[in-house]
Amino acid sequence: MAEIIAMHSYRGGTGKSVIAANVAVLMAQRGYRVALVDADMQSPALSVLLTVSEAIKCHALADFLLGRCEIADAVCEVTVAGTAGKLFLVPARSGVTAIDEIMMRGYDVGLLREGFEQLVACLDLDLLVVDTHAGINNETATSVGVADQLMIVTRPDRLDLTGAGESIALANRLNCPRRAVVVNLAPEAEMPARIRADVESLYGTKITAVVPYAPEMASLAGERLLVTAHPDHCLVDQYQQIIDAIVRYSRNLTERGRAG
Amino acid sequence: MTASTALVLDPEHRPPCDLLDVLVAECETVEITTPLALLSTLDSMTLPVDVLLASAKIPLETIRSVRDTAAGGGPAPSVVVYTERDFGSLERHVRFGYDYLVPPFLPGLVATRLRTCRERANLAREADLVELSSTERELQIGREIQQGFLPESMPATDGWDISVRFHPARQVAGDFYDIFDLVSSRRLALIVADVCDKGVGAALFMALIRSLLRYSAEHSGLQSLLISHRGIPMAGATPLMDAVSGTNDYLTRNHLRQAYFATMFFGVLDPATGKMLYVNGGHNPPLLMRAGGGAPEVLGPTGPAVGVLPGADFAMRDIELGVGDSLFVYTDGVTEARDISGGFLGNARLQEALTAPAGSADELVGRVEELLRGHTGDAEQNDDITMLAIHRRR
Numbered sequence: 001m002a003e004i005i006a007m008h009s010y011r012g013g014t015g016k017s018v019i020a021a022n023v024a025v026l027m028a029q030r031g032y033r034v035a036l037v038d039a040d041m042q043s044p045a046l047s048v049l050l051t052v053s054e055a056i057k058c059h060a061l062a063d064f065l066l067g068r069c070e071i072a073d074a075v076c077e078v079t080v081a082g083t084a085g086k087l088f089l090v091p092a093r094s095g096v097t098a099i100d101e102i103m104m105r106g107y108d109v110g111l112l113r114e115g116f117e118q119l120v121a122c123l124d125l126d127l128l129v130v131d132t133h134a135g136i137n138n139e140t141a142t143s144v145g146v147a148d149q150l151m152i153v154t155r156p157d158r159l160d161l162t163g164a165g166e167s168i169a170l171a172n173r174l175n176c177p178r179r180a181v182v183v184n185l186a187p188e189a190e191m192p193a194r195i196r197a198d199v200e201s202l203y204g205t206k207i208t209a210v211v212p213y214a215p216e217m218a219s220l221a222g223e224r225l226l227v228t229a230h231p232d233h234c235l236v237d238q239y240q241q242i243i244d245a246i247v248r249y250s251r252n253l254t255e256r257g258r259a260g
Numbered sequence: 261m262t263a264s265t266a267l268v269l270d271p272e273h274r275p276p277c278d279l280l281d282v283l284v285a286e287c288e289t290v291e292i293t294t295p296l297a298l299l300s301t302l303d304s305m306t307l308p309v310d311v312l313l314a315s316a317k318i319p320l321e322t323i324r325s326v327r328d329t330a331a332g333g334g335p336a337p338s339v340v341v342y343t344e345r346d347f348g349s350l351e352r353h354v355r356f357g358y359d360y361l362v363p364p365f366l367p368g369l370v371a372t373r374l375r376t377c378r379e380r381a382n383l384a385r386e387a388d389l390v391e392l393s394s395t396e397r398e399l400q401i402g403r404e405i406q407q408g409f410l411p412e413s414m415p416a417t418d419g420w421d422i423s424v425r426f427h428p429a430r431q432v433a434g435d436f437y438d439i440f441d442l443v444s445s446r447r448l449a450l451i452v453a454d455v456c457d458k459g460v461g462a463a464l465f466m467a468l469i470r471s472l473l474r475y476s477a478e479h480s481g482l483q484s485l486l487i488s489h490r491g492i493p494m495a496g497a498t499p500l501m502d503a504v505s506g507t508n509d510y511l512t513r514n515h516l517r518q519a520y521f522a523t524m525f526f527g528v529l530d531p532a533t534g535k536m537l538y539v540n541g542g543h544n545p546p547l548l549m550r551a552g553g554g555a556p557e558v559l560g561p562t563g564p565a566v567g568v569l570p571g572a573d574f575a576m577r578d579i580e581l582g583v584g585d586s587l588f589v590y591t592d593g594v595t596e597a598r599d600i601s602g603g604f605l606g607n608a609r610l611q612e613a614l615t616a617p618a619g620s621a622d623e624l625v626g627r628v629e630e631l632l633r634g635h636t637g638d639a640e641q642n643d644d645i646t647m648l649a650i651h652r653r654r
Contacts, residue, residue: 066444
């Protein structure tokens with residue numbers, strides 16, 4: 001049994017993929033076997049963030065969905081130094097052709113669930129993190145439907161918060177039991193009480209973590225992850241706080257006890 | 261010689277002498293009878309008769325009836341009506357289309373008339389044959405085209421046996437089966453269906469329904485999960501439900517007045533795990549035989565026949581075939597096969613024959629074929645028979 005986390009943002013640009021990548025690396029550093037699935041086929045990000053080269057990335061999730069490979073063939077291992085844990089990545093696509101085909105022909109959405117199950121089994125995973133395209137689409141719905149926890153990443157602004165109702169309705173309909181809300185790109189680590197109350201009321205849950213905007217993150221320009229470039233940065237504490245919440249609410253991770 | 265066999269029908273058994281003389285000279289056999297004596301004459305008569313010469317005094321219906329009897333199962337003889345005095349009595353016969361002879365019965369005149377009759381009969385016979393062969397040819401073309409709607413070969417699936425028997429009752433059938441890959445070759449679609457009625461009408465709808473099912477299943481792409489209330493589907497569920505519901509919607513929207521529908525079993529097998537999703541639209545329940553034997557499990561209907569109810573709800577069920585298990589899918593031509601006295605084979609006897617586990621799919625359908633042969637004997641097959649068996653070897 002692995003814990004499955006679905007990442008979701010109602011709008012783009014919230015930093016959802018960046019949080020997913022940093023959290024996954026930190027989880028692997030804690031000794032867990034972690035896989036990141038980039039289910040954002042329209043605008044994939046994870047293979048860039050984790051600097052997986054095109055040479056390694058011969059197959060991807062889209063190839064699996066189109067019947068060109070098995071899901072195990074689409075897995076790349078990402079090096080995480082100094083840990084017994086493992087980090088694997090399933091990139092969204094290996095080229096632009098696959099996305100054209102997927103958009104034109106579609107695919108059997110049941111394969112996503114099947115692919116997740118096969119990944120958990122063949123990689124002996126503790127944690128599977130699925131990153132999805134912003135908004136509500138089939139990949140989001142499938143991920144939320146099979147996930148143990150839904151992690152919603154939002155900015156503290158009205159544009160993002162208008163989608164809260166739809167995100168929560170989706171989670172309710174698909175019986176996703178646990179929802180976590182991460183407020184990213186906040187002006188300050190301490191949020192005004194009024195905004196905090198608004199966010200918690202809209203999502204129906206306490207805020208898991210507030211991750212403030214950091215110039216150091218911006219200056220990395222996506223070249224490296226913050227957790228590897230600045231492991232002592234105060235943002236890493238916020239990521240650790242997210243992980244603590246994931247572990248605390250997990251039905252599977254604590255039992256495995258891989259933390260080291 | 262102009263005709264080989266002539267029958268003279270005269271109420272007094274006394275045809276005109278000069279006419280009779282010519283007939284005897286021109287024909288190999290000449291029989292004379294009265295309408296009343298016809299039955300006893302028939303026994304000794306040479307059939308079929310080529311030309312029937314009848315007195316104009318005999319009623320039209322009687323002549324027609326004798327003509328049909330004298331045909332002896334072959335083409336009807338030419339009819340020539342004669343009279344010596346009451347020429348007005350010819351009127352109704354001529355209007356009906358019969359030829360006629362009136363005195364003087366000169367040899368050349370009668371011989372020519374008989375020859376004309378013979379030629380006309382030959383032409384009519386040939387026209388019948390041409391018409392018949394044209395219909396036969398059309399049906400043959402229909403049969404060949406329909407064959408193209410059935411899979412050319414069974415897909416090779418590791419660890420599985422598949423066997424099919426397809427016996428139409430007529431030249432074209434309303435039954436059909438189909439087997440094809442789905443979900444990027446990760447699933448196998450198996451269909452057995454029975455379109456109501458038989459013959460050409462059923463065959464036309466078979467072509468339509470088979471095409472709708474396969475096309476919908478193969479082109480079932482992204483299902484919008486946002487409007488679906490079924491939750492997250494398993495692989496294969498979307499093409500299955502799209503095909504069955506889509507075909508039902510199409511038929512009820514466009515062809516409800518023609519009242520054609522189909523019962524069908526549509527299964528989607530995952531060959532890797534043995535799991536199968538299925539919809540049974542009002543079809544004879546397929547039988548699931550376990551490796552250890554025993555009474556087969558009956559996969560009853562999960563919805564109505566396809567093409568009957570607009571917006572009908574079809575439920576999806578699932579089974580799992582373990583190693584050594586088999587699934588037997590068939591049409592009602594099997595259980596409703598009749599013996600020589602009209603008795604059905606029946607569900608009970610079929611199920612009884614399937615209590616012992618099967619060694620292979622071929623052995624399984626062979627076993628049912630044997631059962632059918634023993635039951636029907638020489639009785640005519642009155643319905644299409646389709647059987648499909650799958651067996652998991654490993």
